Amino acid sequence: MNEILFYIGAIMIVIGGICDLFGALGLLKFPNFYIRLHAATVGTIGGAVVPLFGVGFLALGSDFLPNKYAIAGASFVTGVIVLLAAPAGAHALAYAAHKAKLVTWEPKVDHLAEVREND
């Protein structure tokens, strides 16, 4: 049972590292801010939430940690906080950038501007 929890946590940490690297590469290479938000989602949800839950499972399954329940519980709490806070913060940034007209881009459709003109 301990070994199963440990290996699940290790696999989730490896997935988190790979998602983190791909999210960083996308944030560097994508052309404008609204497309970079997609890579930022890969970097936060895949690169922070998944390894935080993985650290929780790994700490619960390990037999070499002196205070494993404190580390596991705080890891789960941090994972839930990041899972709730990252999309809300990214959405607030996107709304502010659109409202302040900071980013130059060539949109095919812009539903937010259409709705605001109809108001």
Add this chain to the structure above:
Amino acid sequence: MSLESQFFLLMKFVIPLYLLAFIIYAIRAFKGPAIVDIILAVDCMSFDIAAFMAILAVYFKSAFLISAAITLALWAYLLDIYIAKHLVSKEVGA
């Protein structure tokens, strides 16, 4: 092979991935054209440093690093909300 030695073998592969990702986020944070790009890069880097700090808490067998991770995640969310409020209404407010 015990679980502890397996964990340290895993860390040899995982820690370079995270450090490379932090360097690439820092490049985007330094050269970002608009202010929202800089804030987005700092935001992603803060959340990922929180996850990396949880991994380091297991690596160093210490429970103090993990409480700093909670504070860092909440601080990154606060940075987003304050910058968005400042960009929309030209003031931060209460």
